[in-house]
Amino acid sequence: MSEPALVLDSTAFYAGIPYQGNGRYFTTYLVLEEIKHHSVGSSLIHTRVQVTEPSAEAIERVRSTAKQTGDAGALSQTDLSLLALALDLSKGEGGASLVSDDFAVRNVAEVLSIPLSKTALKGGEWKNVTWRLHCKGCGKQYTNPKLTQCPVCGTQLVRKGLTS
Ligand SMILES: [Zn+2]
Structure with a gap:
């Protein structure tokens, strides 16, 4: 059994999550844009973290769910992309958990049944x-x-x- 993939937001990078342990890490291009000025080491990101784009269907589902929960205003484009990627990956082999400390992100994730990392x-x-x-x-x-x-x-x- 492979460990579930972790979908990381920018605060997870700042906290060094991808550089601990041997998990499978994913993020989106928008998150990468946010953190590329930070000295986290872009080579590490490319070897340990897979940068991938969510499906258009997932983005649409996240967007409409966020409207229903009243979180749409609190979510950035980056947050939307991250939630959509976690939604896509959580249905894939091995599943995925989302790592984020943003309340609006966690709120929408719970409604969409996206597993949340406990940290x-x-x-x-x-x-x-x-x-x-x-x-x-x-x-x-x-x-x-x-x-x-x-x-x-x-x-x-x-x-x-x-x-x-
Ligand atoms: Zn009361």
């Missing part, structure tokens, strides 16, 4: 983070990423990442 960047270190939606009105917490308002008291929910 997220908190305070400069990668840690396991459980995302919660917190209600300031009544103090309840929710894990359903589709909720925007508290079902109990109607208050707008705040996104919180809890380090475990």
Whole structure:
């Protein structure tokens, strides 16, 4: 059994994820554009990380899902490409998980059933983070990423990442 591929966003590169372990790493050209000024070593990227483009169908699905969840405004073109690539690869042999600490990206990924890597960047270190939606009105917490308002008291929910 091969390990699932990891789809990396730019923060994963800055944190050095592709240079640890022997996983299969993927990213998109838009992410590469973001990080190429950074001294991560482009030769390493080409040998250890496969740069590939998502399908047009996947981009369209991510775009329409992001509209439904209200995350469209928070997603950059790079985020869209990354989600679409993860969607394509998660259906392929061995599957894939997405590595991103961006809440909007993780939110859309959950709705699309794209597996998320448990690591997220908190305070400069990668840690396991459980995302919660917190209600300031009544103090309840929710894990359903589709909720925007508290079902109990109607208050707008705040996104919180809890380090475990
Ligand atoms: Zn509430």
